[in-house]
Amino acid sequence: MGAPHILLVDDQKEVTRVLRSGLESLEHEFRITDVPSGEEAFLEIQPGSVDLLVSDVRLPGISGLDLMRRVKEANPNLKVILVSGVTEEKIRQEVAQAGADAFFFKPVELPDFLDAVERTLGLVEAMLPSEMDAERSAVAKAKTEGASLAERIADLRNQVKADCVLLFSESGQVLMSAGDIPSFEKDLMPHLLAATGSSIRISKLLQASTPDNLLSFSGGQLNLYLKPIGDMYGLVIAVQAQNAAGIAPIENATNETVSVLARMLESLGVPVKSSTYPPPQSRELSTGELDSELVEAIEKENKQRMDKVEVDAFWAALSTQSSSVGFDSGALSYDQALQLGLAPADEEG
Structure with a gap:
């Protein structure tokens, strides 16, 4: 068997130079070709002539995704690694669903890239599933776990016997609901947003990777439960006080639903985490005069x-x-x- 043929496609010459140098540093022998566009790559690829296609997603002319789809029609066994300078989770999901074997954001971590090349070409034994396999499994799971966000929210309402369940954004907009929205929702929302923000800030100060707090508010007629989804969305569950069966069943059901909703939102290209979330608010202790009556008492x-x-x-x-x-x-x-x-x-x- 001859040396594997690797085709590098990127309009940035510096990128292909670095990738070529890294590949040549491996102990394996490769035949490496690089071209600056998808059209030239399409002309370069003949059935069985290329073993691995490494392409940028954004190219002049046809994109890396379109290039991959076209060459895969003629050569289904072709291995593909895609790279992108656009750091959006939506791109990763599109790449996974398109059938790429590996994916990297720029700047590419060369050791990880070289490891992916060896595993993709079968030059080393893969001990763990590839990142793209894991991504495809997560997307598939999110799709099969529920036909829609609305159905998931309705299921949670029925499960905990709630009057209503609201999905709201960080701006306070009610995006989706199941059940009758309380008449005091408009008056309540600013306070719910403040509570959610404080909860998220405390989680970040405690170095929690994902906010995982369930806030409980007991009322005369309604009990409210507040759960963040990432740091950009949240759920409000309103349950009649006399129907409340304790916080544990509600917490278990809500945790499961929030996990599913987060995956479903991300599979739709909607991020649930913000990279620029406001820093924790600081407030100095008051140094004013103490209450004289309190001091005297x-x-x-x-x-x-x-x-x-x-x-x-x-x-x-x-x-x-x-x-x-x-x-x-x-x-x-x-x-x-x-x-x-x-x-x-x-x-x-």
Whole structure:
């Protein structure tokens, strides 16, 4: 078997130069060709003539995705690695669904790229599923887990016997709902947004990769439960207070639903995490004057506590002394001690 033929397609000459140098540093022998466009690559590829296509997604003329689809029709066994300078999760999902064997964002991490080349061509044994296989599995799972976001939200409402479930955005817009929206929703939303934001900030300060908090608010008629989805969306679940079966069943059902909704949103190209989320708000402790009435009440309570401690200590010491040396005829009587303020007064009632 001859040396594997690798075709590099990128309109940036520096990129193909770096990739070629990396490939030539491996112990394997390759035949490497590079071209700047998809049209030239299409002309270069004959059935069985290329073993691995490495292409940029964005090319002048036809895109890397279109190039891959066209050459795969004629050569289904062709291996493909795509790269892109556009760091959007939607691109990764499109690449995975199109059938690429591996995918890299620019700047390409050369050791990872070379490892992917060896695994894709079968030059080394792959111990784990490829990243694209994992991505395709996640997308497929998101699609099969529910026909729509609305059905998932409706399922959660039925599962926890809620009056309604709301999906809202970071701007406070209700994107989707199941059940009757509470009449006070408009008044409540600013406070829900504030609570969600605080919850997310606390999670970030605690170095949590994903906010995973369920906030519970008990009311006279309704109990509300608030759950972030990433840091850009959230769920509100309203349950009649008398129907609430405790927070554990609601938390379990909500955690499962949020996980599915996050995958479904991302599979639709809607990110649930923001790279520029506002930093935690800082607030210094107030150094203004303390409430004089509060200070006076605290001091009064402390004085009463100390007076009682001193009186108790006096009688304890006197009791110890009396038991060790006998009754002292010159000792104070209880009435005398009471008059001198050394004994606690009897409390009425």
